[in-house]
Amino acid sequence: MTTELKDFDATAADSGNRATERFRDSGKTVALQVPKERVSLLANEVLAAVYDTIRKHKVSYDEFNALKAWLISVGENGEWPLFLDVWVEHVVEEVSTEHREGNKGTIEGPYYVPGSPQFDSPATLPMRKDEGGTPLLFQGQVRAVDGTPLAGAHVEIWHADDDGFYSQFAPGLPEWNLRGTVLADANGIFALNTIQPAPYQIPTDGACGKLIAAAGWHAWRPAHLHLKVSAPGYQLLTAQLYFEGDQHLSDDIASAVKPELVLNPTARLEGVGNEVTYDFVLDAE
Ligand code: DHB
Ligand code: FE
Numbered sequence: 001m002t003t004e005l006k007d008f009d010a011t012a013a014d015s016g017n018r019a020t021e022r023f024r025d026s027g028k029t030v031a032l033q034v035p036k037e038r039v040s041l042l043a044n045e046v047l048a049a050v051y052d053t054i055r056k057h058k059v060s061y062d063e064f065n066a067l068k069a070w071l072i073s074v075g076e077n078g079e080w081p082l083f084l085d086v087w088v089e090h091v092v093e094e095v096s097t098e099h100r101e102g103n104k105g106t107i108e109g110p111y112y113v114p115g116s117p118q119f120d121s122p123a124t125l126p127m128r129k130d131e132g133g134t135p136l137l138f139q140g141q142v143r144a145v146d147g148t149p150l151a152g153a154h155v156e157i158w159h160a161d162d163d164g165f166y167s168q169f170a171p172g173l174p175e176w177n178l179r180g181t182v183l184a185d186a187n188g189i190f191a192l193n194t195i196q197p198a199p200y201q202i203p204t205d206g207a208c209g210k211l212i213a214a215a216g217w218h219a220w221r222p223a224h225l226h227l228k229v230s231a232p233g234y235q236l237l238t239a240q241l242y243f244e245g246d247q248h249l250s251d252d253i254a255s256a257v258k259p260e261l262v263l264n265p266t267a268r269l270e271g272v273g274n275e276v277t278y279d280f281v282l283d284a285e
Contacts, residue, residue: 014169014170014171015082015110015111015166015169015170015203016077016078016079016081016082016203016206017077017078018078018168018169019078019079019081019082019110019111019169020078020079020080020081021078022081022110022112022113022168023081023110026114070207070210070211073206073207073210074207074208076207077206077207077208079203079206079207079208081110082110082202082203082206082208083207083208085107085108085109085110085254086202086208086253086254087254089107089108089109089254089256090106090107090254090255090256093105093106093107093238093256100235100283101145101281101283102144102145102235102237102280102281102282102283103229103237103239103260103280103281103282104239104258104260104261105237105238105239106238106239106240106256106257106258106261107238107240107254107256108226108228108238109226109240109254109256110169111158111166111168111169111226112158112226112228113158113168113179116156116158116176116179116180116181117176117179117180117181118154118180118181118182118183119180119181119182119183119192120182120183120185121155121182121183121184121185121189121190121191121192122139122190122191122192122193123180123182123190123191123192123193124192124193124194125157125178125179125180125192125193125194126174126176126177126178126179126180127177127178127194127195128174128177131161131162131177131178131195132161132162132163132195133161133162133195133196133197133198134195134196134273134274135193135194135195135196135271135272135273135274136193136194136195136196136265136273136274136275136276137191137192137193137268137271137273137274137275137276138157138191138192138193138194138225138275138276138278139189139190139191139192139275139276139277139278140189140190140277140278140279140280141184141187141188141189141190141279141280142155142184142188142190142229142231142279142280142281142282143188143279143280143281143282144234144281144282144284145281145282145283145284149186149187149188149189150184150188150231150234150282151184151185151186151187151188152183152184152185152186152231153183153184153188153190153229153230153231153280153282154181154182154183154184154228154229154230154231155181155182155183155184155190155192155227155229155280156180156181156182156227156228156229156230157179157180157181157182157192157194157225157226157227158178158179158180158226159178159194159197159224159225159226160178160197160198160200160223160224161173161177161178161195161197161198162195162196162197162198163198164197164198164199164200164201166178167179178194178195178197180192194225195273196223196243196265196273196274197223197224197225198223199220199221199222199223199246199247199248200220200221200223200224201219201220201221202219202220202221202253202254203219204219212253217253218251218253219253220248220251220252220253221248221252221253221254221256222242222243222246222247222248222249222252222257223242223243223246224240224241224242225240225241226239226240227239227240227241227280229280229282230282231282233284233285234282234283234284234285235282235283235284235285237280237282239261239280240256240261241261241262241263241278242257242261242262242263243262243263243264243265244262244263244264249262263276263278264276
């Protein structure tokens with residue numbers, strides 16, 4: 001860790017509001033038309049589950065008002081993307097990828113930024129001269145389910161730094177720090193140099209942090225690399241990779257760890273730091 005980084009004023013409102021703006025700009029809601037029948041069905045079932053909980057636990061007016069105040073503060077802090085990605089997205093990911101034969105994926109989270117700089121493999125992600133953290137050589141092959149190598153596949157990667165901060169969401173980091181798109185070679189093989197990220201704590205000073213504190217939970221996610229792996233004619237794979245031995249693998253606040261997504265890096269035989277190989281298998285469209 002470098003001391004300057006600890007002085008950053010990385011507040012929940014900073015990262016929350018940036019994640020909210022980023023979602024608004026993402027185009028994900030353009031031309032969205034959910035049929036009336038479907039809206040009615042889902043809204044009625046969610047409300048019915050809420051009524052059941054209120055009756056079962058005899059929820060009081062004080063508790064109802066605490067909830068109202070908290071929901072208002074989630075919006076004021078710009079934390080709806082954080083809340084939904086931590087506590088809801090993992091189940092949407094589960095049902096929308098259940099028929100895949102290739103790699104398991106997991107949640108995207110709130111900190112993806114499209115359009116990162118592209119590099120031919122082997123590549124080094126953009127990073128500061130004195131970037132903290134253990135260097136990591138991450139390599140592998142992108143293939144189809146039948147084993148065909150996917151030439152020129154895109155391996156898009158983004159992750160937190162050694163202090164748990166994401167560029168473009170925490171202040172003071174270079175724009176594309178630890179973000180890049182690596183183009184695999186003619187055999188679908190890619191190699192990239194980065195650093196191992198630190199475990200990540202979701203912001204504790206905003207509404208999501210208040211819920212965690214009020215419930216006596218913890219705010220940690222295990223250290224992770226975020227990835228989007230793509231090739232023309234194949235389904236986009238959104239994944240995260242974790243590290244063996246991380247103390248939060250079994251209690252990730254975002255419930256996004258799967259056993260297939262855990263890396264076990266070893267010390268490099270040549271050069272400093274660690275290396276690990278991980279292959280991606282994509283389902284056809
Ligand atoms: C959140 C942050 C992440 O880095 C992530 O991968 C998932 C969720 C969050 O703060 O909501
Ligand atoms: Fe993350």
